[in-house]
Amino acid sequence: MQLQGKGGVRHLAMLSMMSAVAIICGYIEVLIPFSFGIPGVKLGLCNFVTVLILYLAKDSRLSFCRRVLDAAIVLLIRIAIISLLFTNVYALLYSLAGGLFSLFVMAVCSRFSVIGATGCSVLGGISHNLAQLMIAALIVNELKLVYYLPVLLLSGTVTGFLTGILSDLLISRRGVRKIYDRFFEG
Amino acid sequence: MFGYDKMKKMKIKKADLIIFICALAVFGLLWLFSSLFLKKGDTVIVTVNGEQTGSYPLNEDRTVNIKGYDGGENTLLISGGHADIIHADCPGEDCVYQKAVSADGETIVCLPHRVVIRISSGEENSIDAVAR
Numbered sequence: 228m229q230l231q232g233k234g235g236v237r238h239l240a241m242l243s244m245m246s247a248v249a250i251i252c253g254y255i256e257v258l259i260p261f262s263f264g265i266p267g268v269k270l271g272l273c274n275f276v277t278v279l280i281l282y283l284a285k286d287s288r289l290s291f292c293r294r295v296l297d298a299a300i301v302l303l304i305r306i307a308i309i310s311l312l313f314t315n316v317y318a319l320l321y322s323l324a325g326g327l328f329s330l331f332v333m334a335v336c337s338r339f340s341v342i343g344a345t346g347c348s349v350l351g352g353i354s355h356n357l358a359q360l361m362i363a364a365l366i367v368n369e370l371k372l373v374y375y376l377p378v379l380l381l382s383g384t385v386t387g388f389l390t391g392i393l394s395d396l397l398i399s400r401r402g403v404r405k406i407y408d409r410f411f412e413g
Numbered sequence: 414m415f416g417y418d419k420m421k422k423m424k425i426k427k428a429d430l431i432i433f434i435c436a437l438a439v440f441g442l443l444w445l446f447s448s449l450f451l452k453k454g455d456t457v458i459v460t461v462n463g464e465q466t467g468s469y470p471l472n473e474d475r476t477v478n479i480k481g482y483d484g485g486e487n488t489l490l491i492s493g494g495h496a497d498i499i500h501a502d503c504p505g506e507d508c509v510y511q512k513a514v515s516a517d518g519e520t521i522v523c524l525p526h527r528v529v530i531r532i533s534s535g536e537e538n539s540i541d542a543v544a545r
Contacts, residue, residue: 317525346429367527368463374518377443384436
């Protein structure tokens with residue numbers, strides 16, 4: 228990890244900005260009651276920050292590993308802060324499992340140029356919910372939780388599609404791209 | 414803001430739509446599959462941390478206090494053929510907000526107290542008994 232010199236400071240600033248956006252998204256998510264009485268169903272607004280980091284810098288000179296590392300750093304910071312501030316500590320384990328697994332899936336997705344940000348976000352939402360379900364089944368020692376699978380699959384797909392469209396709108400804007408690229412100009 | 418020109422610039426690719434539709438199709442299949450095998454249950458089974466702590470018939474109205482893992486407490490209400498959790502002493506109360514269950518295999522889960530309420534039907538138990 229190289230955070231020295233002018234480029235390093237800019238990089239640090241970018242990571243902090245993205246973390247701030249992610250934490251605000253988490254706050255908005257807490258404000259909007261969007262659960263339909265099923266645990267694990269949520270908007271997944273924070274996910275779009277991960278998609279942004281993976282896809283915004285695609286044309287810039289950031290390498291694939293660098294992008295994934297950036298996304299992982301922002302993910303860990305936002306999970307730690309959001310679960311301490313807005314939700315209980317139990318939620319930390321679930322979001323950690325879901326977040327890391329969906330990051331893995333989305334990183335693999337962003338490698339293929341056929342898949343755009345929307346498809347990547349859909350797969351990310353599904354994998355997030357899958358990982359959370361697995362962890363929940365492990366913790367309560369009850370495999371019957373698999374009955375939740377269809378509902379969580381649907382919610383992951385729909386919310387992933389919505390946040391995917393949101394990030395697609397942002398990525399396709401030249402202004403956003405410019406701000407982002409400015410962080411990495413020499 | 415969402416004018417046609419802007420929409421044209423968006424880069425939703427064919428593969429994205431295929432992924433979306435495939436995911437919906439998988440959900441549809443799973444849902445169909447599970448609803449085909451959904452039948453009315455008749456017993457409420459309570460497990461705490463993987464161990465069964467009680468089972469109650471679904472057709473008798475009653476309230477049960479469940480002692481969860483880590484000293485937590487949940488209140489289970491069985492009435493009119495439905496089982497529902499009406500009170501929990503955890504801050505989230507996710508299980509209270511879950512809807513009442515009545516069909517075979519449906520569950521209510523309280524994660525902090527590791528409590529799982531599961532509806533079961535007698536037939537399933539008899540199959541288990543034969544298998545043993």
